[in-house]
Amino acid sequence: MNKPVATSTLPRLDESLLSHLPPFSKLDKRQIRTILDQATSRRYDKGVAIFDEGAPAERFYMLLDGYVRVVRVTATGEQVTALHIPAGQLLGIARAIGKEFYPATAMTATESLALSWPMTLWDSFAADYDGFATESYKTVGNRVSEMNNRIVEMATQQVEQRVANALLRLINQTGRKVADGIEIDFPITRQDLSELTATTLHTVSRLLSAWEKQGMVQSKRKRIKVCDPHALVVLSQI
């Protein structure tokens, strides 16, 4: 496959990249400077793995631009997307839950830019920087509860509700407000949605077509826009 080109020789990283992000927002300029000086910056093409499931968790990452999907591969070889991570969030933070290996693969959904640090710095970050540990645990907690919700949905809800919920989550996490609705900010196919909701791309296609006729969504190839989120909420709670 195509290997992304390392760009660790960038002139200098600007403090404003991190200063407003939750794990770092309580830190002063000097602290952020030392953090940045230890970071490696790298660009990733769309559709490449930042790290692989089962690999030793050697680094942790801050996604600065783009979107990443956390993917697991089942015994039968199918890909299952566990969740999507938008820019501004940490990823590969296995260490926060005491894991030595990455529990899933992180694939870029778009061209992305991420900073990374060796995992050996994790403990000193947590110890030295106010708010870093608590914010990291928050994001871990949020992701765990989100995955739990998905599992409950799978077991209890019907396909239409699951797809509606998946769409709602996507626009909450990665939605971009546009003129007449909220658009999912990265390319997503019917196939992707079907993997998120454990159904088929055909069913997703049919649902989206039906919803489009009712004016709740609009979609082109790889682009989905939700025009009436509330209608989806209603649908998801039947």
Next chain:
DNA sequence: ACATTAATTATGT
């Protein structure tokens, strides 16, 4: 209530 199969059409490089 949904999946599967297959055929057809649309869309992006």
Next chain:
DNA sequence: ACATAATTAATGT
């Protein structure tokens, strides 16, 4: 022109 994505209808469990 080609591959990939999306739709649609028919059939199966």
